[in-house]
Amino acid sequence: MGLIEGKSGGGTKVINTTWNLLASTPPPDWNSYVKAGIHKPNTPTIQAINQAEFQSDIIRLGTGELSPELLPYYQTKALFQQAADQTMSLGYEEPKGNFFLRQQLALHLKESGIQTSPSAILIVSGALQALQLISIGLLHKGSSILLEKPSYLYSVHVFQSNDMRLVGVPMDNQGIQTSIIEQYKRQYNASLLYSIPSFHNPTGTLMTETRRKQVMELCEQLSLPLIEDDVYRDLWMDAPPPSPLKATDKNGMVLYLGSMSKSVSPGLRIGWVVGPEPVIDRLADIKMQTDYGSSALSQWAAAEWFSTGLYHEHLSDIREELRDRRDATIQTLNKHFKEIASWKVPKGGFYIWIHIIPNLSMHELFSKALKKGILLNPGYLYDYNGNQCLRISYSYASISEIKKGIALLATIVKQLLK
Amino acid sequence: MGLIEGKSGGGTKVINTTWNLLASTPPPDWNSYVKAGIHKPNTPTIQAINQAEFQSDIIRLGTGELSPELLPYYQTKALFQQAADQTMSLGYEEPKGNFFLRQQLALHLKESGIQTSPSAILIVSGALQALQLISIGLLHKGSSILLEKPSYLYSVHVFQSNDMRLVGVPMDNQGIQTSIIEQYKRQYNASLLYSIPSFHNPTGTLMTETRRKQVMELCEQLSLPLIEDDVYRDLWMDAPPPSPLKATDKNGMVLYLGSMSKSVSPGLRIGWVVGPEPVIDRLADIKMQTDYGSSALSQWAAAEWFSTGLYHEHLSDIREELRDRRDATIQTLNKHFKEIASWKVPKGGFYIWIHIIPNLSMHELFSKALKKGILLNPGYLYDYNGNQCLRISYSYASISEIKKGIALLATIVKQLLK
Numbered sequence: 026m027g028l029i030e031g032k033s034g035g036g037t038k039v040i041n042t043t044w045n046l047l048a049s050t051p052p053p054d055w056n057s058y059v060k061a062g063i064h065k066p067n068t069p070t071i072q073a074i075n076q077a078e079f080q081s082d083i084i085r086l087g088t089g090e091l092s093p094e095l096l097p098y099y100q101t102k103a104l105f106q107q108a109a110d111q112t113m114s115l116g117y118e119e120p121k122g123n124f125f126l127r128q129q130l131a132l133h134l135k136e137s138g139i140q141t142s143p144s145a146i147l148i149v150s151g152a153l154q155a156l157q158l159i160s161i162g163l164l165h166k167g168s169s170i171l172l173e174k175p176s177y178l179y180s181v182h183v184f185q186s187n188d189m190r191l192v193g194v195p196m197d198n199q200g201i202q203t204s205i206i207e208q209y210k211r212q213y214n215a216s217l218l219y220s221i222p223s224f225h226n227p228t229g230t231l232m233t234e235t236r237r238k239q240v241m242e243l244c245e246q247l248s249l250p251l252i253e254d255d256v257y258r259d260l261w262m263d264a265p266p267p268s269p270l271k272a273t274d275k276n277g278m279v280l281y282l283g284s285m286s287k288s289v290s291p292g293l294r295i296g297w298v299v300g301p302e303p304v305i306d307r308l309a310d311i312k313m314q315t316d317y318g319s320s321a322l323s324q325w326a327a328a329e330w331f332s333t334g335l336y337h338e339h340l341s342d343i344r345e346e347l348r349d350r351r352d353a354t355i356q357t358l359n360k361h362f363k364e365i366a367s368w369k370v371p372k373g374g375f376y377i378w379i380h381i382i383p384n385l386s387m388h389e390l391f392s393k394a395l396k397k398g399i400l401l402n403p404g405y406l407y408d409y410n411g412n413q414c415l416r417i418s419y420s421y422a423s424i425s426e427i428k429k430g431i432a433l434l435a436t437i438v439k440q441l442l443k
Numbered sequence: 444m445g446l447i448e449g450k451s452g453g454g455t456k457v458i459n460t461t462w463n464l465l466a467s468t469p470p471p472d473w474n475s476y477v478k479a480g481i482h483k484p485n486t487p488t489i490q491a492i493n494q495a496e497f498q499s500d501i502i503r504l505g506t507g508e509l510s511p512e513l514l515p516y517y518q519t520k521a522l523f524q525q526a527a528d529q530t531m532s533l534g535y536e537e538p539k540g541n542f543f544l545r546q547q548l549a550l551h552l553k554e555s556g557i558q559t560s561p562s563a564i565l566i567v568s569g570a571l572q573a574l575q576l577i578s579i580g581l582l583h584k585g586s587s588i589l590l591e592k593p594s595y596l597y598s599v600h601v602f603q604s605n606d607m608r609l610v611g612v613p614m615d616n617q618g619i620q621t622s623i624i625e626q627y628k629r630q631y632n633a634s635l636l637y638s639i640p641s642f643h644n645p646t647g648t649l650m651t652e653t654r655r656k657q658v659m660e661l662c663e664q665l666s667l668p669l670i671e672d673d674v675y676r677d678l679w680m681d682a683p684p685p686s687p688l689k690a691t692d693k694n695g696m697v698l699y700l701g702s703m704s705k706s707v708s709p710g711l712r713i714g715w716v717v718g719p720e721p722v723i724d725r726l727a728d729i730k731m732q733t734d735y736g737s738s739a740l741s742q743w744a745a746a747e748w749f750s751t752g753l754y755h756e757h758l759s760d761i762r763e764e765l766r767d768r769r770d771a772t773i774q775t776l777n778k779h780f781k782e783i784a785s786w787k788v789p790k791g792g793f794y795i796w797i798h799i800i801p802n803l804s805m806h807e808l809f810s811k812a813l814k815k816g817i818l819l820n821p822g823y824l825y826d827y828n829g830n831q832c833l834r835i836s837y838s839y840a841s842i843s844e845i846k847k848g849i850a851l852l853a854t855i856v857k858q859l860l861k
Contacts, residue, residue, distance in 0.1 A: 053668040053696060058634075059725045062580040063605055067728050075731055079537050096533040101740075105523030115514040115708040119497050150568065154734040161604070162480040181732050186579070187481055216476075250471040278471060290533040292739025307477045310485050313493055314599050316572040320738035321710025322519075 065182040070391060070406060077400050084430040087402025088421035089226065089375050090291050095346055095420075097289060097339055104329045114321040120309040122148025122297075123324040129331035130283075130297055137258065138272030139281065139299065147305045149312065150294040150319045152256050152282040156183045159217075159252065159280065162311045163304065164189060169213035171249075173201045175407035175414075177226040178219055193408070198369070200225070200232030203239045210247050217250050223266040224257035224374025227407045227416035231372050234267040241270050244278055256284040256296070259340055261373035262348045277301040285327055287375070288340060295319060295327040347375075350419040350427070357428050358417075361435035365442075368417075375420035378404075381413045383442055390415075393437050399430050483600040488809060488824060495818050502848035505820025506839035507644065507793050508709050513764055513838075515707060515757055522747045532739040538727040540566025540715075541742040547749035548701075548715055555676065556690030557699065557717065565723045567730065568712040568737045570674050570700040574601045577635075577670065577698065580729045581722065582607060587631035589667075591619045593825035593832075595644040596637055611826070616787070618643070618650030621657045628665050635668050641684040642675035642792025645825045645834035649790050652685040659688055662696055674702040674714070677758055679791035680766045695719040703745055705793070706758060713737060713745040765793075768837040768845070775846050776835075779853035783860075786835075793838035796822070799831045801860055808833075811855050817848050 067075065077083055114123060121127065127143035134141055149155045156178070166188045172178050174193025184191060192213050195202050201220055209215060220240070222232035232240070244251055253270045271281040277300070284296035298308060312318065330336045354377060355370055362368075368379040381387075387403040394401050404414030422430060485493065495501055532541060539545065545561035552559055567573045574596070584606045590596050592611025602609060610631050613620050619638055627633060638658070640650035650658070662669055671688045689699040695718070702714035716726060730736065748754045772795060773788055780786075786797040799805075805821040812819050822832030840848060 053666050055668070055695065055719050055722050058581040058668070059721055061583045062725070062729070063582075063584060064579040064729045064732065066725070067732060072728065075538050075728075078535075090535060093534055098531055098533060101531060101533060102523065102526060105520065105526075108520060108523075113516060113519060115516060115519060115710040116511055117496075117508060117709045120493050150734045150738070153732075157733045161482040163476040164481075165479045166481060183732065186732075248471050250473070250476070277473065286735075290739075291535045291735070292533040294734065294736070294738040301473050303477055304473050307480065307484070310490060310493075311480070311482045314482065314485060314571075314601065314604075315575045316568045316712065316734075317704075317709070318712070320568070320712040320741040321708075322741050322744060323738040326740060 064186040067182070068180075068406070070388075070403065071180060073395070074400060074402065077395060083398050083400050084426045085400045085418075085421050086427070086430045086434065087400060087416050087418055089402070089416075089418050090287070090421055091343070092421050092423065094423065095343060096292075100335055100339065101290070101326065104326055104333070104335070108325075108329075114325050116321065118148075118318045118321050118324060120313050120318070121146065121305065122318060123321065123328060125332070126324050126328035127297075129328050133331055133336070134283075134299065138268045141299050145299055145302050145305055147298045147309050147312065148319055148324060149296045149298060150316070151286050151291070152254060152284045152296040153181060153183070154312075155280075155282050155296060155298040155308075156181070156252070158298075158308045158311050158315075160184050160187050160189065162308050164216055168216040170217045170219050171206060171209055171213075171215045172219040173221065173225060173228075175227055175404060175412065176219070177221065177254075177407060179408060180406040196225075196228065196230060198230065199236040200230055201236070201240065203236070203243050206243055206249070207247060210249055215249065217252055218244060219252045219254065220270075221254045221257070222270060223255055224260060224371060224376070226257070226374070227376050227402070227404065227414075228378040229369065229371030229374055229376045231266055237267055237270055238273075241273055241278070245276060249278075251279045252282065253279050254282045256282065256287050257374040258283070259288045260344065260347060260375070262344055262351065263372050266373065271299065280304065285330070288343065289330060289336070293323045293327060295323050347420065350424060351377075353424045354417065354419040354427050354431070357431045361432055365435070365438060375418045377417045377419065379415050379417055381415065381438065385413065385438065385441055387411065387413065387415075390438065390441060393441065394434060397433060397437060399434055399437075401434075482604040485600070486598075486824070488806075488821065489598060491813070492818060492820065495813060501816050501818050502844045503818045503836075503839050504845070504848045504852065505818060505834050505836055507820070507834075507836050508705070508839055509761070510839050510841065512841065513761060514710075518753055518757065519708070519744065522744055522751070522753070526747075532743050534739065536566075536736045536739050536742060538731050538736070539564065539723065540736060541739065541746060543750070544742050544746035545715075547746050551749055551754075552701075552717065556686045559717050563717055563720050563723055565716045565727050565730065566737050566742055567714045567716060568734070569704050569709070570672060570702045570714040571599060571601070572730075573698075573700050573714060573716040573726075574599070574670070576716075576726045576729050576733075578602050578605050578607065580726050582634055586634040588635045588637055589624060589627055589631075589633045590637040591639065591643060591646075593645055593822060593830065594637070595639065595672075595825060597826060598824040614643070614646065614648060616648065617654040618648055619654070619658065621654070621661050624661055624667070625665060628667055633667065635670055636662060637670045637672065638688075639672045639675070640688060641673055642678060642789060642794070644675070644792070645794050645820070645822065645832075646796040647787065647789030647792055647794045649684055655685055655688055656691075659691055659696070663694060667696075669697045670700065671697050672700045674700065674705050675792040676701070677706045678762065678765060678793070680762055680769065681790050684791065689717065698722065703748070706761065707745075707748060707754070711738075711741045711745060713741050765838065768842060769795075771842045772835065772837040772845050772849070775849045779850055783853070783856060793836045795835045795837065797833050797835055799833065799856065803831065803856065803859055805829065805831065805833075808856065808859060811859065812852060815851060815855060817852055817855075819852075
């Protein structure tokens with residue numbers, strides 16, 4: 026009934042057991058409040074994942090983040106030790122975020138061909154918050170957003186909670202297919218196209234240069250603005266990806282998202298949006314109203330990561346580590362899944378999108394695997410119509426866990442098929 | 444037209460000057476997007492304040508935060524220097540936030556009589572974010588919230604942007620008046636009462652123990668849940684304030700908000716909500732969907748502040764500093780404003796609420812003062828119906844700036860009266 030509250034010492038107890046009886050002073054019916062809110066709850070699978078991630082002894086085969094082994098504890102500590110007194114920001118920052126960090130980012134973005142200035146950059150607490158700000162800051166209720174299908178965006182409710190609709194566009198090996206975008210834009214009166222061109226989440230697809238050109242040309246022709254979610258860009262393994270869409274954006278069509286979460290540390294909670302200044306001003310104003318800006322400590326640390334050159338150094342280590350992990354994972358998949366699944370070898374990012382060939386309930390597989398200590402990210406999280414896929418991540422679990430986990434998973438799949 | 448974008452090097456230029464002409468490929472009309480968003484923009488005065496705060500040579504007489512002189516740079520650096528390798532959290536945290544921090548907070552809250560456990564605490568990025576989560580997580584569109592009038596809450600749009608209504612209840616020297624709450628609850632079908640009982644923002648009022656009892660009894664009787672915003676509690680000067688409402692909350696009526704922003708560092712962006720577990724679970728789930736949790740670096744630092752005992756040490760220094768600043772400010776007001784304004788001496792917090800006696804346009808005073816280099820927080824930010832008041836803060840500007848600023852302000856007021 027919504028009446029459990031903690032007591033000091035760690036336990037919890039149900040308070041006011043007279044609730045719902047004919048008590049003379051009933052407490053508020055929190056349950057009705059919990060159900061009333063505007064924002065949709067996470068799906069049961071995601072709630073289960075969010076909880077299970079903190080169980081010990083669980084092998085996390087789907088988690089889209091760097092392994093604790095790969096997080097730069099030593100470097101972060103060194104940054105703070107080197108900091109001279111008074112250089113750390115402990116107060117509120119400017120509405121768009123720490124100026125020095127935005128300067129550093131403008132330089133960083135230039136390396137991938139994006140010409141911008143600090144005033145066209147907003148610091149956010151991760152790319153997800155940027156989407157949240159775009160949702161409440163730029164769009165009408167009832168808007169439609171075109172996106173790749175499947176897409177990470179289906180697994181969060183930033184747009185749907187504001188009565189907006191996601192309209193999935195099919196993909197091929199080169200990225201989002203352009204043939205249907207014009208029709209969908211008209212049919213659904215779409216406001217935006219959301220895309221993850223580099224090392225797409227969850228499929229790992231790298232949009233080709235040709236496709237990038239086609240997408241930009243089409244969107245310009247249709248006056249259809251884009252959100253380019255490019256948080257995996259720096260995690261290439263074999264060769265750097267083609268230039269971002271934003272690099273060829275002459276008409277201010279693209280809101281570009283980046284983040285430290287995938288490449289350095291999700292715990293920093295630092296991301297950025299780059300776009301036309303009036304749009305950035307609007308998003309900054311809303312950010313001030315929702316959380317008064319991102320952690321100044323984190324912003325300071327992020328700026329140091331770039332200005333000291335540590336970011337590049339770290340990235341080249343991480344790329345090597347991810348390459349090893351990817352190769353070991355593919356090897357293990359070849360060993361155990363060759364007969365029952367298909368996949369492509371990703372050229373960067375964290376994910377292998379494996380398609381289970383025999384018909385199988387992915388909900389059942391998720392629960393069964395969780396009981397055996399394996400946490401999966403099933404494909405239906407990324408596509409409302411469901412599919413026979415799993416997002417396998419090689420970034421989080423250790424190589425030995427991945428080997429053990431995939432072998433066990435193959436056994437579970439085969440049992441379910443019997 | 445929404446088409447300015449930055450170029451590297453720091454300048455900005457208007458891109459695509461053919462926009463609005465008969466261009467064959469018009470860019471998106473960002474201006475229409477900027478106007479479309481669900482979330483209300485900040486009021487022009489607050490936007491002006493947010494900008495002016497980062498001008499140099501401005502005396503900030505209204506700013507509700509600790510002066511840079513009072514921020515604990517040295518201590519923060521020391522915390523990081525003492526940190527053993529691997530103790531810092533750089534990954535994502537549990538949905539409710541870092542467990543060790545929540546344990547520390549449960550102990551800290553016990554000191555003011557609040558019995559709770561880590562599972563009933565959610566870490567947020569400042570108390571404002573808690574309000575944002577409550578707004579989208581617990582309330583229907585069209586809900587009404589009762590609150591003190593004036594109130595800080597009028598100056599942000601967390602509830603109004605979700606089509607909710609603020610219903611102001613008059614205050615006296617003891618805090619919010621209880622006589623009209625029952626009627627308003629019925630009349631407006633109010634969902635919540637929002638209150639700042641300790642060192643109220645903007646009036647500085649400290650709710651008495653008697654009034655606290657009356658408020659709790661009434662809310663229990665009416666089944667009217669409360670949000671107790673207690674971010675100024677630890678900033679008492681003469682004697683600790685009466686126990687929080689939450690300390691006498693036997694029925695899970697109160698969602699209790701606290702923060703590091705006012706007492707240690709706003710740049711940490713660390714606050715907390717304490718309440719019945721199902722409510723905290725719901726808010727945690729939404730927080731995961733909007734920003735995946737608060738900065739782990741900041742959470743780690745916050746936990747260290749409490750666990751090392753540094754928080755208490757620091758607070759006793761800050762109290763002394765604030766006492767000196769308050770006394771100097773009152774002295775200066777006595778010197779320059781005795782004839783033209785009235786005020787009460789606050790017993791804690793940051794604010795003196797001064798009522799300008801002669802009739803005067805506060806909008807004009809704000810602009811005039813800004814031109815002369817004085818940034819004010821006029822009372823109309825905190826009360827839609829306006830008033831003849833200013834929120835003077837003694838926390839931010841240095842004592843010499845306060846003296847200079849108040850003297851200059853008196854001259855400006857007298858000029859406007861001519």
